[in-house]
Amino acid sequence: MHFLLPLLLIFLQSAAARAGEIIGGRETKPHSRPYMAYLQYKDKNGKENICGAFLVQENFLLTAAHCYGSSINITLGAHNIKKKEGTQQRIPVLKAIPHELYDKQTFNNDIMLLKLKNKAKLNKAVNLLRLPKTKRRVRGGKSCTVAGWGRNRQRKYPDTLHEVELKVKEDRDCMKLYPKNYNNSTQMCVGDPKDEKASFKGDSGGPLVCDKVAQGIVSYGYADGRNPRVYTWVASFLPWIKKTMKAHEY
Known part of the structure; x- marks a missing residue:
């Protein structure tokens, strides 16, 4: 060991x-998990990465702190992220708030809140967890x-x-x-x-x-x-x- x-x-x-x-x-049944969000961001080297996130209030999502980066984009209501589905809501992230004690070495406190610029419109494809x-x-x-x-x-x-x-x-x-x-x-x-x-x-x-x-x-x-x-x-x-x-x- x-x-x-x-x-x-x-x-x-x-x-x-x-x-x-x-x-x-x-594959999930389309929109059966309406709280899911597709997260895209750029790391410190400018490389594009993806993560998941989930809606806990109309204007807040939770995700992992190690998903922090620049140009964070959120897509709600998505199933196929390569298609422009009518259910999708793309809302800018106003502020990313990683836990202040997040440890990059051990991944302890690996949690982050994302505050959206506008509230999500809740419906069958977009909802809270x-x-x-x-x-x-x-x-x-x-x-x-x-x-x-x-x-x-x-x-x-x-x-x-x-x-x-x-x-x-x-x-x-x-x-x-x-x-x-x-x-x-x-x-x-x-x-x-x-x-x-x-x-x-x-x-x-x-x-x-x-x-x-x-x-x-x-x-x-x-x-x-x-x-x-x-x-x-x-x-x-x-x-x-x-x-x-x-x-x-x-």
Whole structure:
């Protein structure tokens, strides 16, 4: 295991760390996940990247802090991002607010709010995703879903939104795989090593949805797509989310 740790450290500091096409998933029913947003941004080198995000208020989305960059563009109501669908809403991002304690080395506090310039128009194709009401952990073995436009093992990005069902794992599984990085007070461990199903590069920032509630945010994992992978635990950031949205109200 020791020889893997330097490789993991290098990996976590690279773009490859951004977990986040769905592996082993399927195409979603169009607009069945109306909270999903397609996020495009440029990194510090000017390279274009994609992430997922999700609508939690008409003028706020949640995503991962490592999806921060310049020229952030958001598309709501999309299924096929290569087509100009009548359901799509492209709204400029007024302000990106990453968590002030986000750690680029360990990916701890990997959460960011995006304030939109204008409120989204809610309808069947664009709607909100509920946040947890309490700081209660999702039990190990629970089946939840993740959706995104991220790439697959063949390193191809789909045009349409894909989804996959994943099992929540115990913290000890991620503490064993990511001993220097996993923080059980702010992160979740997701994905059964026996399953050929996972979030992958490009899915970062998308929500882990359990019983129609956003419990996690796709954060990081090994570049080969193995499970389990690490998700930001949304419930642990409820005070920060509420305080930050209130501070940036219109």
